[in-house]
Amino acid sequence: MxxxxxxxxxxxxxxxxxxxxxxxxFAPTRIFVEAFASFDLQISLEEARGPMGMGKWDHIRTLCNEPQIAERYQQRFGRLPSDEDVTAIYERFMPLQIAKVGEHxxxxxxxxxxxxxxxxxxxxxxxxxxxxxxxxxxxxxxxxxxxxxxxxxxxxxxxxxxxxxxxxxxxxxxxxxxxxxxxxxxxxxxxxxxxxxxxxxxxxxxxxxxxxxxxxxxxxxxxxxxxxxxxxxxxxxxxxxxxxxxxxxxxxxxxxxxxxxxxxxxxxxxxxxxx
The missing domain is CATH 3.40.50.1000 (HAD superfamily/HAD-like)
Structure with missing residues (x-):
């Protein structure tokens, strides 16, 4: 053939x-900002947009690997974010995303x-x-x-x-x-x-x-x-x-x-x- x-x-x-x-x-980016804020971590909408297009767990992992965000995490919790921490943020992200995705x-x-x-x-x-x-x-x-x-x-x-x-x-x-x-x-x-x-x-x-x-x-x-x-x-x-x-x-x-x-x-x- x-x-x-x-x-x-x-x-x-x-x-x-x-x-x-x-x-x-806007739907995913704004919810990332809210999910991080629920852990008393501030990220900007511009930062949240950085890895857009990836799966959402991977997106959060990538954000946590950003030096400026990792430094904020270190200052807040005394350590760098682990995969377990990423999962915790993701689990906070999910219900927020489901509840608000219809807004955008x-x-x-x-x-x-x-x-x-x-x-x-x-x-x-x-x-x-x-x-x-x-x-x-x-x-x-x-x-x-x-x-x-x-x-x-x-x-x-x-x-x-x-x-x-x-x-x-x-x-x-x-x-x-x-x-x-x-x-x-x-x-x-x-x-x-x-x-x-x-x-x-x-x-x-x-x-x-x-x-x-x-x-x-x-x-x-x-x-x-x-x-x-x-x-x-x-x-x-x-x-x-x-x-x-x-x-x-x-x-x-x-x-x-x-x-x-x-x-x-x-x-x-x-x-x-x-x-």
Whole structure:
């Protein structure tokens, strides 16, 4: 048997917060700040955003490894944070996240129209998130009520290893019955999510403005001047550079045009792994 490159995309694997719901990715970041504060540890919203895209336990572990946060922990408790301490913060984080995730789960403007356009091109819609299943169940329920019902969902604790591992993206490939990873595009607003898609051998599309790196509400984003938007594009593109996304776009509304470009490249025999 001979290998043949796919000629068209078969699936889009979409992130959740900052990609399809929760413009600005506020739900997880604000709860991290609250969870740390419940242990009398102060972290800023900017610090909380740092490892965004990872599974939430790993996110907290990464935050605790940051020198400035580790120093605050040392001053407060007389020792550096252990894995048991991380688990304690995580267990405080979880009920707060479940209780408040609905406050920041509105579907991003233009997302439903984009997904309808992808389905019109016969693309299946897979999804994954840094949220664990207990939180994802609530997010999925709220999204369904708003009209968003993807074909498959993979939470961070449903695989042996979360982002930037390719496990969640590949779990979607298996569940959706996709023929080739090169027939998939991974769309995300974080570096771990783009690295996940890269490691899975997929096309990758990074979102500049709806997620973690801009960190503004929809109204704040729309208030930016053309000059401010261009400056932010340059800044955010530089932040994404190391993860090597194939495409960078402002929001998910621009995704259908990218799908057409990828299909044209696949038809010419190009593959994402070679780029």
């Amino acid at each position: 001979q290998y043949h490159n796919p000629k068209r995309l078969q699936a889009a694997i979409l992130d959740w917060a900052g990609t399809v719901v929760d413009f600005g990715s 789960s509105a579907v991003i403007p233009g997302a439903l129209e984009t997904i309808a356009a992808l389905r019109a091109q016969q693309l299946k819609i897979g999804t994954c998130s840094g949220y664990p299943k207990q939180v994802m169940s609530k997010v999925v329920e709220l999204a369904a009520a708003a009209g968003y019902k993807p074909d498959h969902v993979v939470a961070s604790d449903e695989v042996p290893k979360g982002r930037p591992s390719p496990a969640q993206a590949l779990a979607n490939v298996i569940a959706l019955g996709i023929d080739d990873v090169a027939a998939c595009v991974k769309v995300d607003d974080t570096e771990p999510g783009i690295l996940e898609g890269r490691a899975a051998g997929m096309w990758t599309v990074a979102l500049r403005f709806s997620g973690n790196f801009l960190g503004l509400t929809w109204d704040q984003f729309n208030a930016l001047s053309p000059e401010q938007l261009e400056a932010e594009r340059l800044r955010i593109d530089a932040l994404f550079a190391a993860s090597r996304p194939h495409y960078l776009i402002d929001t998910i509304s621009q995704l259908p045009a990218v799908i057409e470009q990828i299909n044209a490249r696949l038809a010419l025999g190009e593959t994402p792994q070679a780029l």
